[in-house]
Amino acid sequence: MMMQDIDKLENRSIYIMREARSKFKNLAALWSMGKDSTAMLAVARKAFFGKVPFPVIHIDNGIDFPESYKFREEVAKKWNLDLIVAESQIKKELSGFSCCGANKTVALKKLMKERGFDALIVSIRRDEHSIRAKEKYFSPRSGEFKWNYKAQPTEMWDNYTSALDKGSHMRIHPLLDWNEIDIWNYTKREKIPVNPLYYSETGQRYRSLGCTHCTTSVKSNAKNLDQIIRELEGTKKEERGGREQDKEKEYIMERLRSLGYM
Amino acid sequence: MKEIAVTLLGEKDHGKSTLIGNMLIATGSATKERVAEAKRAGGAGFEPAFVLDSFTYERKRGMTLDTTRAQINFKDAIISFIDVPGHLELINNALGGASGAEIAIVMVSAKEGEGFQKQTKRHIFIANMLGMRGIFIAVNKMDALGYRRERFDRIKDEISGYMEEIGFEGHIEFIPVSAYGNENIITKSKKMGWYGGGPLVGRIYDFFSAIGSAQTGEGTRMVVQDTMELGGKDAAMGMLYYGRIRVGDRVRIEPSGREAVIGRIHSNGKETKSTSAVRNIAVEFDGDAGRLERGDILYGKDERPWQKGRFTALIYMTGKPKQGSGLTLRFNNTDFRANRLEITRFSDATSAWKESKAGQRLKANTAFEGEVTLDKDPPVEKFSKYRELGRFSIYSDNDFCGFGIVR
Numbered sequence: 001m002m003m004q005d006i007d008k009l010e011n012r013s014i015y016i017m018r019e020a021r022s023k024f025k026n027l028a029a030l031w032s033m034g035k036d037s038t039a040m041l042a043v044a045r046k047a048f049f050g051k052v053p054f055p056v057i058h059i060d061n062g063i064d065f066p067e068s069y070k071f072r073e074e075v076a077k078k079w080n081l082d083l084i085v086a087e088s089q090i091k092k093e094l095s096g097f098s099c100c101g102a103n104k105t106v107a108l109k110k111l112m113k114e115r116g117f118d119a120l121i122v123s124i125r126r127d128e129h130s131i132r133a134k135e136k137y138f139s140p141r142s143g144e145f146k147w148n149y150k151a152q153p154t155e156m157w158d159n160y161t162s163a164l165d166k167g168s169h170m171r172i173h174p175l176l177d178w179n180e181i182d183i184w185n186y187t188k189r190e191k192i193p194v195n196p197l198y199y200s201e202t203g204q205r206y207r208s209l210g211c212t213h214c215t216t217s218v219k220s221n222a223k224n225l226d227q228i229i230r231e232l233e234g235t236k237k238e239e240r241g242g243r244e245q246d247k248e249k250e251y252i253m254e255r256l257r258s259l260g261y262m
Numbered sequence: 263m264k265e266i267a268v269t270l271l272g273e274k275d276h277g278k279s280t281l282i283g284n285m286l287i288a289t290g291s292a293t294k295e296r297v298a299e300a301k302r303a304g305g306a307g308f309e310p311a312f313v314l315d316s317f318t319y320e321r322k323r324g325m326t327l328d329t330t331r332a333q334i335n336f337k338d339a340i341i342s343f344i345d346v347p348g349h350l351e352l353i354n355n356a357l358g359g360a361s362g363a364e365i366a367i368v369m370v371s372a373k374e375g376e377g378f379q380k381q382t383k384r385h386i387f388i389a390n391m392l393g394m395r396g397i398f399i400a401v402n403k404m405d406a407l408g409y410r411r412e413r414f415d416r417i418k419d420e421i422s423g424y425m426e427e428i429g430f431e432g433h434i435e436f437i438p439v440s441a442y443g444n445e446n447i448i449t450k451s452k453k454m455g456w457y458g459g460g461p462l463v464g465r466i467y468d469f470f471s472a473i474g475s476a477q478t479g480e481g482t483r484m485v486v487q488d489t490m491e492l493g494g495k496d497a498a499m500g501m502l503y504y505g506r507i508r509v510g511d512r513v514r515i516e517p518s519g520r521e522a523v524i525g526r527i528h529s530n531g532k533e534t535k536s537t538s539a540v541r542n543i544a545v546e547f548d549g550d551a552g553r554l555e556r557g558d559i560l561y562g563k564d565e566r567p568w569q570k571g572r573f574t575a576l577i578y579m580t581g582k583p584k585q586g587s588g589l590t591l592r593f594n595n596t597d598f599r600a601n602r603l604e605i606t607r608f609s610d611a612t613s614a615w616k617e618s619k620a621g622q623r624l625k626a627n628t629a630f631e632g633e634v635t636l637d638k639d640p641p642v643e644k645f646s647k648y649r650e651l652g653r654f655s656i657y658s659d660n661d662f663c664g665f666g667i668v669r
């Protein structure tokens with residue numbers, strides 16, 4: 001796995017987040033308590049003098065792991081986060097595509113409307129998925145949360161678009177350039193809190209965290225950050241292999257994203 | 263670890279996505295699942311390009327819609343390949359991708375009826391404007407010609423002539439390849455004994471290793487991005503693109519030209535006495551530095567900007583400006599309006615520059631040289647010296663329609 005220069009990555013992410021704060025009146029960030037969005041918050045603290053200057057949203061469908069809820073409370077307190085929990089109703093019969101679409105996205109739409117957020121920081125990375133590899137740093141979504149991937153704005157050099165049609169919002173992707181292993185190197189260097197689900201307990205750990213319905217663990221003996229990093233250096237397996245919505249054809253991710261999924 | 267960013271350029275269907283897709287598969291850089299997914303989706307019509315072209319739309323049409331990035335490890339380097347669409351209608355997407363690279367691979371199909379096309383010429387013209395430090399012409403589909411030399415030589419002559427015509431002064435190399443068959447990409451092909459040079463990726467690696475990363479400008483340049491109140495005073499946040507800043511330094515704030523003394527520096531989340539480029543930092547001033555604004559640039563106290571608000575530029579238009587809406591030039595995410603543009607030369611970007619007549623208007627897919635006057639007087643620098651301070655995107659009514667560089 002490609003290990004990049006994390007100082008360079010951090011600088012670029014700081015640039016993107018400062019740009020977002022400067023360009024949008026009502027900015028918020030999504031936080032899943034996973035490794036990426038937690039690392040994003042750590043970068044934000046560096047960019048804004050020790051504080052995360054925007055609300056942090058957890059879309060809670062009530063079926064996240066107990067470890068995640070505990071982690072949420074600990075980190076929110078430690079970093080003094082302005083945490084918003086957006087509760088979504090879970091329908092037991094749904095899974096994969098319909099679940100993520102119906103539950104998470106609907107709850108987020110409702111919250112965005114209520115609070116009037118015009119931009120949302122989302123911690124996706126290009127190397128996670130070949131559809132995400134096509135994303136931009138500043139990527140508009142319509143009022144219906146649609147991603148018009150056939151007509152994305154041009155990002156030449158570091159010039160992003162900030163123009164929004166009425167009712168639409170901007171997705172900001174400060175971690176787009178990072179690879180999975182970079183996140184872990186950074187987490188280690190910066191001593192960022194880690195959701196314990198990433199560590200192996202009985203020969204299994206999570207590489208990518210969703211909720212309890214869709215995420216499965218992978219075989220691993222990595223019990224700490226060094227061991228995770230070593231494991232990733234040698235892997236040829238896909239990070240989101242334990243994710244239901246990615247398992248079938250690529251177009252599921254494409255459909256989910258075009259409907260507003262993260 | 264070296265990090266090398268390489269853009270693929272060239273006419274559609276000359277093999278850009280195939281080259282990267284096949285290379286990812288051959289080097290084991292794409293995960294098994296990703297390759298399996300692309301194979302499943304493609305069925306009998308599977309193409310290596312599907313590893314990159316992930317949208318259903320792209321796979322159905324066998325084309326690249328938007329830019330993407332894929333990385334391989336090569337020796338002690340990570341090489342990031344940026345794939346871009348070749349279609350003329352998608353040139354904006356291609357520019358977004360190409361602008362992130364220092365090196366370009368231009369794919370030219372050697373096949374009869376394909377060859378050195380108008381769009382290839384245009385991409386080379388643009389690569390030249392973007393200041394690519396090296397252009398590697400990959401003469402592709404050599405397998406279709408039985409790996410024979412003649413057509414390679416002919417294409418090489420044609421392109422060399424064109425490079426001279428448009429005044430390209432950078433590094434150029436020609437390499438015969440088969441993207442589909444992985445010949446002369448990672449390892450040297452045994453099928454083209456007549457070619458004395460190395461394989462494509464190795465040549466790029468050697469070239470980059472010899473020149474190192476570009477950082478040409480001297481002195482100090484920090485572009486102010488935003489301000490934030492800290493302890494009752496405004497701190498200026500932004501990119502230190504060039505030089506070093508120390509506590510106690512006297513700096514000059516352009517365009518106003520007033521001076522201020524650096525009181526505190528925040529760099530990567532820590533307070534420090536001194537920091538150097540390239541970094542996104544924040545500074546506080548001793549005493550009253552006055553109001554700072556987005557787009558202000560901090561210089562060393564004895565330094566001066568190359569120009570302010572008025573300069574000679576090379577611009578490339580991908581679209582026609584909308585009637586009555588004028589042009590917006592975006593430098594480092596800060597917008598200025600162009601009040602005047604006096605065009606002196608133009609080119610259709612497939613042939614040499616021509617003198618322009620009076621009343622020359624802007625049109626799509628054409629390059630222009632001229633004198634720009636902005637509505638304000640921001641400091642600008644020569645692109646050849648301080649890249650980040652001498653380049654801009656052009657918008658008309660919020661729509662991207664071109665780019666430019668300061669001469």
